[in-house]
Amino acid sequence: MFDLKTPYLLFLGHEANPLAIKTSRGIAQWRPDLCIGENGSQLTLDLPKFNPREAAEKGARTFVIGLTNTTGEISKGWIPDILAAIDAGLDIANGLHQRLRDIKEIRVAAERKNVRLHDVRHQFGELPIGTGQKRSGKRMLMVGTDCSVGKMYSALAVEREMKSREFNVDFRATGQTGILIAGEGVPIDAVVSDYIAGAVEHLCPASNDAHWDVIEGQGSLFNPAYAGVSLGLLHGAQADVLVMCHEAGREQIKDKPGYAIPDMQDCIETNLKMARLTNPEARLGAISLNCRLVGADQANRLCHELEEQFSVPCFDPMIHGAGGFIDLLS
Amino acid sequence: MFDLKTPYLLFLGHEANPLAIKTSRGIAQWRPDLCIGENGSQLTLDLPKFNPREAAEKGARTFVIGLTNTTGEISKGWIPDILAAIDAGLDIANGLHQRLRDIKEIRVAAERKNVRLHDVRHQFGELPIGTGQKRSGKRMLMVGTDCSVGKMYSALAVEREMKSREFNVDFRATGQTGILIAGEGVPIDAVVSDYIAGAVEHLCPASNDAHWDVIEGQGSLFNPAYAGVSLGLLHGAQADVLVMCHEAGREQIKDKPGYAIPDMQDCIETNLKMARLTNPEARLGAISLNCRLVGADQANRLCHELEEQFSVPCFDPMIHGAGGFIDLLS
Numbered sequence: 260m261f262d263l264k265t266p267y268l269l270f271l272g273h274e275a276n277p278l279a280i281k282t283s284r285g286i287a288q289w290r291p292d293l294c295i296g297e298n299g300s301q302l303t304l305d306l307p308k309f310n311p312r313e314a315a316e317k318g319a320r321t322f323v324i325g326l327t328n329t330t331g332e333i334s335k336g337w338i339p340d341i342l343a344a345i346d347a348g349l350d351i352a353n354g355l356h357q358r359l360r361d362i363k364e365i366r367v368a369a370e371r372k373n374v375r376l377h378d379v380r381h382q383f384g385e386l387p388i389g390t391g392q393k394r395s396g397k398r399m400l401m402v403g404t405d406c407s408v409g410k411m412y413s414a415l416a417v418e419r420e421m422k423s424r425e426f427n428v429d430f431r432a433t434g435q436t437g438i439l440i441a442g443e444g445v446p447i448d449a450v451v452s453d454y455i456a457g458a459v460e461h462l463c464p465a466s467n468d469a470h471w472d473v474i475e476g477q478g479s480l481f482n483p484a485y486a487g488v489s490l491g492l493l494h495g496a497q498a499d500v501l502v503m504c505h506e507a508g509r510e511q512i513k514d515k516p517g518y519a520i521p522d523m524q525d526c527i528e529t530n531l532k533m534a535r536l537t538n539p540e541a542r543l544g545a546i547s548l549n550c551r552l553v554g555a556d557q558a559n560r561l562c563h564e565l566e567e568q569f570s571v572p573c574f575d576p577m578i579h580g581a582g583g584f585i586d587l588l589s
Numbered sequence: 590m591f592d593l594k595t596p597y598l599l600f601l602g603h604e605a606n607p608l609a610i611k612t613s614r615g616i617a618q619w620r621p622d623l624c625i626g627e628n629g630s631q632l633t634l635d636l637p638k639f640n641p642r643e644a645a646e647k648g649a650r651t652f653v654i655g656l657t658n659t660t661g662e663i664s665k666g667w668i669p670d671i672l673a674a675i676d677a678g679l680d681i682a683n684g685l686h687q688r689l690r691d692i693k694e695i696r697v698a699a700e701r702k703n704v705r706l707h708d709v710r711h712q713f714g715e716l717p718i719g720t721g722q723k724r725s726g727k728r729m730l731m732v733g734t735d736c737s738v739g740k741m742y743s744a745l746a747v748e749r750e751m752k753s754r755e756f757n758v759d760f761r762a763t764g765q766t767g768i769l770i771a772g773e774g775v776p777i778d779a780v781v782s783d784y785i786a787g788a789v790e791h792l793c794p795a796s797n798d799a800h801w802d803v804i805e806g807q808g809s810l811f812n813p814a815y816a817g818v819s820l821g822l823l824h825g826a827q828a829d830v831l832v833m834c835h836e837a838g839r840e841q842i843k844d845k846p847g848y849a850i851p852d853m854q855d856c857i858e859t860n861l862k863m864a865r866l867t868n869p870e871a872r873l874g875a876i877s878l879n880c881r882l883v884g885a886d887q888a889n890r891l892c893h894e895l896e897e898q899f900s901v902p903c904f905d906p907m908i909h910g911a912g913g914f915i916d917l918l919s
Contacts, residue, residue: 389813389814448781452777483721483824484719486821487818492817515720518866
């Protein structure tokens with residue numbers, strides 16, 4: 260899929276909006292060992308500030324455009340930074356919709372310096388049609404009441420906890436930030452719709468019986484724009500264990516006026532019902548509750564209530580970590 | 590979307606397998622007025638046999654590669670026929686996965702003769718993300734227990750019946766054959782997965798309150814490869830009325846060993862449950878039962894049983910037509 264060379268120099272752009280550097284923040288949070296420094300912006304992730312040449316001298320291999328925006332375009336204002344990185348001999352990794360290779364001066368410079376351009380939302384090779392055939396190994400999938408509720412953070416927290424206990428486990432990325440963190444993955448929302456389930460089968464293939472794939476989820480069966488992606492993921496994953504991710508205090512589906520966040524019980528039951536088409540043994544393993552909006556005080560109470568109601572562990576990955584859940588996982 | 594000039598000359602290829610000309614057969618069956626003749630093959634659709642030059646003289650405007658195969662490739666053996674059609678001044682329409690414009694001699698010939706190449710699985714312009722916002726007009730969607738159970742035929746039979754009664758109605762195509770029949774549409778299985786629901790919103794936009802869109806369905810919520818497409822379609826359609834399509838006698842999901850055809854009641858309830866996310870008033874309007882495998886004798890009995898069980902009309906569009914259903918539609 261990809262072959263991103265590490266370590267990274269994280270490019271933070273030139274904007275003041277901290278949301279713009281969400282992708283870089285995710286990488287720095289979950290793979291600090293891969294991040295040699297940061298570049299650009301008055302914002303900071305508290306990494307050493309290096310220009311591309313300094314970073315290259317320190318051993319950096321890839322300049323990561325860890326930025327998000329609503330248009331998905333590579334801002335003209337970033338091009339001098341990207342060219343400087345190419346000039347320093349760094350590969351470039353880009354998770355935005357627009358392709359690096361479609362910008363002529365970048366393409367020409369990269370060819371001249373013989374560095375690689377990684378457009379991670381566009382490179383996934385030939386994908387198969389889903390087969391639905393049962394495969395070996397264990398799989399866990401993050402599902403959610405909506406988009407952007409913390410499915411990637413939950414998956415990474417679970418992976419970290421499992422690794423610390425010497426489980427044989429891989430995080431499987433399905434979105435741009437996850438892919439830049441893992442160095443590989445399939446950007447599932449960019450796949451042609453006929454291949455969604457097949458792409459997930461390809462992403463987390465048959466494995467040995469003790470091995471776990473912890474799969475980043477996308478969207479929600481209750482999001483009117485993206486539910487098709489979520490269902491293809493659910494079917495392709497053949498998950499043994501679902502983790503339901505929710506943001507406490509969110510009442511409306513993101514960017515969809517008139518759409519309420521689904522009832523938790525309905526959302527769990529619907530996900531289990533659909534998951535069981537390809538894995539009749541699918542079960543709810545935990546609830547991951549993002550308590551960003553309500554704070555740590557309420558988090559314990561809310562998690563306790565959900566544990567009572569659904570008889571599974573409930574945790575905020577950033578407050579409690581996933582330890583209580585992994586204690587019970589066999 | 591497209592602008593296919595009619596009438597058509599239907600190209601039947603050179604194979605003996607009648608399944609290979611399924612697309613042409615569909616066009617000839619539903620739009621005989623668009624079909625000036627047929628070309629190639631020992632197989633026949635009982636249309637006049639013309640070579641491209643004769644057809645052009647009779648007024649044909651587009652040479653339709655109405656063929657299906659498992660690889661989705663344009664066979665090398667067809668290229669002389671395609672070049673002859675171009676030479677006769679006909680546009681070429683192709684519903685296969687491989688693009689005409691990727692075959693150099695075809696592209697060069699088309700440029701020289703100034704004829705258009707329509708790769709209908711690849712041309713749909715920029716699509717929006719789904720909004721889920723309620724829109725005016727009435728919509729009916731074909732859903733199914735599986736792929737290839739007769740969703741397109743059902744939609745076309747319903748459209749024909751509604752037209753004969755002077756309903757204000759449009760057939761909305763979502764697959765290659767449907768698009769060649771309608772002359773427009775969106776090949777939904779070729780759309781990037783983030784845009785499935787948005788593509789359907791775009792395909793059947795807000796309309797006046799008396800207008801019906803009758804939308805061709807794809808796949809099934811119970812098909813492990815394609816359910817994501819089906820769910821995006823269901824959400825984007827905001828259908829007021831679902832028609833459940835099933836093939837009597839089919840017991841296994843097509844090409845998916847180990848997957849049984851779902852229970853009809855479960856399939857109906859699951860489709861209604863999911864449809865009601867974007868249209869809380871969605872209801873089952875009818876069951877369309879393809880009785881090809883069981884014959885006309887059993888068809889009446891099976892339809893009667895399903896009518897009793899589900900309290901909606903049940904019909905085989907090729908045996909009974911859709912009249913009984915449309916009698917009850919308001």
